[in-house]
Amino acid sequence: MTTFSYTAEEAHQLDAADPLANFVDRFYRRENIQYMDGNSLGLLSKDAEAATIEALEQWKHYAVDGWGHPDTDWLHMPERLGAMTAELIGAKPEECVVTGQTTVNLHALLATFYPREGRPRLLADTANFPSDLYALANHVTLHSANPDGLSLISPRSDGWIYEEDVMERLSEDVSLLLLPSVWYQSGQLASIPRLTEAAHAKGILVCFDLAHSIGVVPHHLHEDGVDLAVWCNYKYLNGGPGTIGGLFVHERHHGTAPLLSGWFGSDKARQFEMSIPMVPAHSASAWQISTPSIIAAAAVQAGLSLTLEAGLSQLRAKSLQLTDYLMTLLDEKIIRTTGEGQLGTPRQPSRRGGHVAFYHPEAAALSRALRANQVIPDYRPPNTLRFAPVPMYTRFIDVWKTVDTLYRLLSTRAYESFRDSNDLVS
Ligand SMILES: Cc1ncc(COP(=O)(O)O)c(C=O)c1O
Numbered sequence: 440m441t442t443f444s445y446t447a448e449e450a451h452q453l454d455a456a457d458p459l460a461n462f463v464d465r466f467y468r469r470e471n472i473q474y475m476d477g478n479s480l481g482l483l484s485k486d487a488e489a490a491t492i493e494a495l496e497q498w499k500h501y502a503v504d505g506w507g508h509p510d511t512d513w514l515h516m517p518e519r520l521g522a523m524t525a526e527l528i529g530a531k532p533e534e535c536v537v538t539g540q541t542t543v544n545l546h547a548l549l550a551t552f553y554p555r556e557g558r559p560r561l562l563a564d565t566a567n568f569p570s571d572l573y574a575l576a577n578h579v580t581l582h583s584a585n586p587d588g589l590s591l592i593s594p595r596s597d598g599w600i601y602e603e604d605v606m607e608r609l610s611e612d613v614s615l616l617l618l619p620s621v622w623y624q625s626g627q628l629a630s631i632p633r634l635t636e637a638a639h640a641k642g643i644l645v646c647f648d649l650a651h652s653i654g655v656v657p658h659h660l661h662e663d664g665v666d667l668a669v670w671c672n673y674k675y676l677n678g679g680p681g682t683i684g685g686l687f688v689h690e691r692h693h694g695t696a697p698l699l700s701g702w703f704g705s706d707k708a709r710q711f712e713m714s715i716p717m718v719p720a721h722s723a724s725a726w727q728i729s730t731p732s733i734i735a736a737a738a739v740q741a742g743l744s745l746t747l748e749a750g751l752s753q754l755r756a757k758s759l760q761l762t763d764y765l766m767t768l769l770d771e772k773i774i775r776t777t778g779e780g781q782l783g784t785p786r787q788p789s790r791r792g793g794h795v796a797f798y799h800p801e802a803a804a805l806s807r808a809l810r811a812n813q814v815i816p817d818y819r820p821p822n823t824l825r826f827a828p829v830p831m832y833t834r835f836i837d838v839w840k841t842v843d844t845l846y847r848l849l850s851t852r853a854y855e856s857f858r859d860s861n862d863l864v865s
Contacts, residue, residue: 443767450839453764459757459830462749466677466832473814473837473844477829478623478651478794481677486745487738491679494737505733513733515707518724520736521685523743527751528649528668529659530687533722537672537685537739538703538731541650542570544669544686547726549578549615550699552644552667552692558614559583562643564592564600568623571648575617598625598783598796606637615644615666620658621651621792624819626762626784628656628792632663639664650674653685654742655758655793655830657751660687667692675793675829676746678739683731688723701728749831757830758793761838765795765828768842773797777849783823794827801854805845808854814844 443449454460466482468474474482497511505511512519522532539547553561559582561575572591579588592608594600600622609616616638621628631647638645646667652658654675660668668687672678697704697719704727706718719725746754766782774780783796799805799822806818817825828838848854 443764443771445768445771447836447839447843450764450835453760453835457757457835459749459753460834462745463832463834465745468832471813473841474833475826475828475837475841476815476817477677477832478674478825478827479817480680481674481742481829482832483679484677484741484745487677487679487741490737490741491734494734498734514710516733516736516740517703517727517731518707518722520740520743521723523740523747524653524685526747527653527657527743528687529657529663530661531690533693533724534661534690535685535687536723536727537683537736538727539686539729540681540684541648541669541671542574543728544684544726545571545574545617545646545648546577547697547699547728548646548667548669548686548688549574551695551697551726552646553578553614554582555614555644558612558642559585559588560590560610560613561588561615561617562590562592562605562608562613563617564594564605566594566598566600566622566624567617567619567648568650571617571619594622594625598798599627599785600629602630602633602637605634609638609641609643611641613641613643615646617646617648619648619651620653621656621794623651624783624823624825625796626651626792626794626825628652628785628790630789631658631660631665635663635665651794652792654746654751655754657755661689665689672739672742675831676739677742677831679735679742682735682739686723686726688726690722693721693723693725697725699726699728703727703729703731745831754830758828759788759791761828761830761833761835762791762793762795763788764835765826765838765842768838769795769797769845772842772846773849776846779849793829794825797824797826798822799824801858804854804857805848807857808848809841809844811857812844812848814841816841 520537521535525535644666649670671684780799
């Protein structure tokens, strides 16, 4: 672990030594605001803005011809963006496609890969994002009257999911194990290779939700043998609010018929034959359903380009440095000094993603008070503040100011006047 002196000067020195410093000004950062919520919604980059304007110009100029014109080729945009994404998650280009949304993509994959012969169960954990669990519960209901068909692993008292707890629930009646790569509350990072190997040993397919790791943690999904994955592009990839997501299907499953089909999943060379039945693509493309929004895809493309330009290993290195700095400041300036709060994220670099959880019984009031003091955290009831120092656009001085503001609010008890506010807490 690095030793820090906790001064603002030191934060400025860390910024001066940052090889990614030039990327910060390529984003719209509100002046004097410490934005620590990029794991909920990433910021707009100037590149994404320009790409969106360019897409509007293309629409203006080409209209319907944009789908097939060689200058635009909108028809193959989901695959082009899939190939860019493949570099970030360690996949083959044909294993990845940019389409749908996280939950919708999960539905599409579950419809195809669940249930499997003699395996009525789905296995997941209660610390996963609820939308995923809603989808799993639906598929169990669709296929059986047994409400116990969805088995859920609970986190231990520290809020973390332990691999041994997952492993002991891997049984021969489970079709598929769904886990997040990074848990959205605690920031814990899953060991994808170990969990995949253990599940496969019991014949269980594995699906990861990469929403909280894509663009900030490198993955090797193909090599690790992961079967399926879903994600969004609006967090660390800065693709815009509610923009198109993505999915991964390992090549060993290509050729399996998608069971929630739409014409965009067709073999591209034959899509306009409009044949009945559909001829699905022999790649992850087959799990597309509907026509993608090309305007939205333009910003996703810009976000992916920026990430590839910065380099994922550099981004991960800076992210680990930022989260180490943040956790050390929280420990030294808050927890040890005020005796309040608790870190919720593992300290081990191999065990944490890009954000840090800080538990405090007054987290709701603190979240409002921070916002009133130019810091945008993320609040998750009942007691979690999450801080995401996104490496692409966060400076060390932003982290320093965030913790300094939190310290002032706690040591003066200024947050108490924010207790009873009816404001929407985010
Ligand atoms: C881990 C995770 N899964 C799923 C979702 C839901 O995503 P969507 O609304 O794009 O389906 C989110 C949203 O933030 C998430 O964080």
